Amino acid sequence: xxxxxFVKPSTVAEAVAALASEDAQALxxxxxLIPTMKQRLASPAKLVSLTGIEEMKEIxxxxxxxxxxxxxxxxxxxxxxxxxxxxxxxxxGDPAVRxxxxxxxxxxxxxxxxxxxxxxxxxxxxxxxxxxxxxxxxYFEGMFSTALxxxxxxxxxxxxxxxxxxxxxxxxxxxxxxxxxVFVAKYPDGVRVAVxxxxxxxxxxxxxxxxxxxxxxxxxxxxxxxxxxxxxIEDLHGSPAYRAHLVKVLTARAxxxx
Amino acid sequence: MPSVTMTVNGRAVTGExxxxxxxxxxxxDDLKLTGTHIGCDTSxxxxxxxxxxxxAVKGCTMLALEADGAEVKTIEGMANPDGSLxxxxxxxxxxxxxxxxxxxPGMVMAAADLLAGNANPTEAxxxxxxxxxxxxxxxxxxxxxxxxxxxxxxx
Ligand SMILES: Cc1cc2nc3c(=O)[nH]c(=O)nc-3n(C[C@H](O)[C@H](O)[C@H](O)COP(=O)(O)OP(=O)(O)OC[C@H]3O[C@@H](n4cnc5c(N)ncnc54)[C@H](O)[C@@H]3O)c2cc1C
Ligand code: FES
Ligand code: FES
Numbered sequence: 510x511x512x513x514x515f516v517k518p519s520t521v522a523e524a525v526a527a528l529a530s531e532d533a534q535a536l537x538x539x540x541x542l543i544p545t546m547k548q549r550l551a552s553p554a555k556l557v558s559l560t561g562i563e564e565m566k567e568i569x570x571x572x573x574x575x576x577x578x579x580x581x582x583x584x585x586x587x588x589x590x591x592x593x594x595x596x597x598x599x600x601x602g603d604p605a606v607r608x609x610x611x612x613x614x615x616x617x618x619x620x621x622x623x624x625x626x627x628x629x630x631x632x633x634x635x636x637x638x639x640x641x642x643x644x645x646x647x648y649f650e651g652m653f654s655t656a657l658x659x660x661x662x663x664x665x666x667x668x669x670x671x672x673x674x675x676x677x678x679x680x681x682x683x684x685x686x687x688x689x690x691v692f693v694a695k696y697p698d699g700v701r702v703a704v705x706x707x708x709x710x711x712x713x714x715x716x717x718x719x720x721x722x723x724x725x726x727x728x729x730x731x732x733x734x735x736x737x738x739x740x741x742i743e744d745l746h747g748s749p750a751y752r753a754h755l756v757k758v759l760t761a762r763a764x765x766x767x
Numbered sequence: 768m769p770s771v772t773m774t775v776n777g778r779a780v781t782g783e784x785x786x787x788x789x790x791x792x793x794x795x796d797d798l799k800l801t802g803t804h805i806g807c808d809t810s811x812x813x814x815x816x817x818x819x820x821x822x823a824v825k826g827c828t829m830l831a832l833e834a835d836g837a838e839v840k841t842i843e844g845m846a847n848p849d850g851s852l853x854x855x856x857x858x859x860x861x862x863x864x865x866x867x868x869x870x871x872p873g874m875v876m877a878a879a880d881l882l883a884g885n886a887n888p889t890e891a892x893x894x895x896x897x898x899x900x901x902x903x904x905x906x907x908x909x910x911x912x913x914x915x916x917x918x919x920x921x922x
């Protein structure tokens with residue numbers, strides 16, 4: 510890892526100012542960025558730690574909207590008892606990763622096999638940054654790519670509280686990332702289904718399943734549907750056809766468990 | 768160079784570090800606390816597990832400067848004040864929870880993290896909590912037994 514200047518501001522405004530300099534990068538829990546820097550795939554001149562910013566560490570729920578600060582760790586969300594989102598957070602990586610890794614870091618990174626993107630997209634959540642709000646449908650732009658601009662910080666994420674929701678993760682046993690993960694969320698105006706781990710394009714909505722489940726929220730509603738294997742990830746852990754098959758199996762399980 | 772101050776196993780320490788100095792490097796190279804092992808250095812194996820403000824973290828995946836002002840506990844802090852093995856360490860010895868011992872510091876710190884929040888874990892809970900700690904020798908079975916025995920003794 511190349512050396513860098515380290516700064517740890519205590520407010521969002523100071524962090525935004527520090528990130529304005531060339532080659533500066535935000536540091537969340539470091540669970541992705543530090544390994545990446547060790548491999549010299551990233552070499553920022555300045556790291557701006559977000560871990561000292563109290564206003565990014567709050568969780569708040571009024572029963573309608575669950576707001577999770579961008580600096581909240583997976584362990585804190587897991588311990589909060591927020592239904593499917595807490596269960597999802599409690600199965601990210603391992604305990605030590607969960608004690609450092611944050612929701613903001615996970616969403617900024619947008620790994621195609623990460624868990625949180627599925628929850629955010631299925632919940633139609635809103636990403637709040639230092640200068641705007643971004644709807645989930647506009648936020649994810651493909652593998653490791655998002656609508657965030659250089660130096661933009663995720664301050665919090667607002668999840669509308671669903672009537673019912675569930676996340677099913679088929680773990681890749683070595684990395685514990687999702688080989689395929691499906692988040693199903695039911696709202697008064699319809700059902701949303703988001704899939705991670707499967708597509709070359711990163712997290713996506715399975716709209717055919719959403720329509721079927723909005724008409725009838727039961728696993729049988731998926732009978733007759735199938736997902737095209739075209740564009741699914743191919744690697745040594747699974748073929749595109751296998752992943753496409755898993756999406757349907759996991760969607761049915763999520764509906765049954767929601 | 769920036770300076771860093773923290774409490775390690777109850778002792779106040781200060782050192783000069785680079786931005787890139789990892790907590791695991793600071794503990795081993797500067798403080799000479801070489802009980803914290805570096806296995807993979809890629810966040811996978813858990814040999815470097817230590818506690819920061821009471822929570823288990825991978826020392827190889829946290830900057831030393833991020834631990835400024837923190838309370839850190841390492842395997843050296845798990846022994847009794849007279850130097851004899853602490854309860855969890857003794858249980859590993861008694862129940863054959865180690866062979867080469869390379870993973871053991873991380874296993875003991877992860878087990879202590881579990882038992883701090885769950886005094887009476889099931890076998891499944893123990894296995895789940897140790898998911899981030901890899902052992903090439905034991906097959907895990909006796910590690911689980913060791914943690915169960917330590918839990919029973921700590922009651
Ligand atoms: C062994 C291991 C297993 C894992 N398993 C899983 C898993 O099963 N599922 C899963 O989803 N993830 C998994 N992860 C990844 C983990 O969830 C990371 O915590 C997460 O991807 C990154 O969060 P972080 O806070 O550590 O961010 P960092 O590593 O600090 O940063 C990641 C990126 O986000 C940027 N960033 C950080 N915070 C913000 C913010 N608030 N606003 C804007 N940009 C920001 C950084 O500049 C960087 O580009 C695993 C990681 C490890 C090491
Ligand atoms: S040395 Fe830190 S996880 Fe392996
Ligand atoms: S005892 Fe050898 S690696 Fe665990």
